[in-house]
Amino acid sequence: MGPAGSTGYKPVDLAKSAATTPSRQSIHRALISETLKKVQRGIADLLNAVADVRQDTRAIKDEIVSLRTIMGEFIKTDARRETDYLHLAARVDRIERRLADDEHPPAHV
Numbered sequence: 001m002g003p004a005g006s007t008g009y010k011p012v013d014l015a016k017s018a019a020t021t022p023s024r025q026s027i028h029r030a031l032i033s034e035t036l037k038k039v040q041r042g043i044a045d046l047l048n049a050v051a052d053v054r055q056d057t058r059a060i061k062d063e064i065v066s067l068r069t070i071m072g073e074f075i076k077t078d079a080r081r082e083t084d085y086l087h088l089a090a091r092v093d094r095i096e097r098r099l100a101d102d103e104h105p106p107a108h109v
Contacts, residue, residue: 022030
């Protein structure tokens with residue numbers, strides 16, 4: 001502490017203090033500026049995320065189109081096979097009937 005009876009309080013030069021202390025208005029401006037910067041970063045991140053989702057959606061749509069094309073070709077091929085099997089089955093039936101007719105010819109009257 002200082003001399004006897006001193007409270008330890010030093011007088012403050014208000015003019016000097018005002019010159020070195022930022023004003024409330026400048027503090028508010030700085031806070032608003034920082035807040036706006038954070039909001040802008042958030043919006044930029046959001047826009048990037050939306051762009052990623054759009055790109056993923058396009059890729060999924062392309063994949064669906066590709067799968068539909070493949071499935072359509074598979075169905076056509078399967079239908080051709082089914083038709084081939086039906087034709088073969090019909091031929092086998094005709095051959096079996098001919099063989100059965102040859103073994104048991106109809107009686108002539």
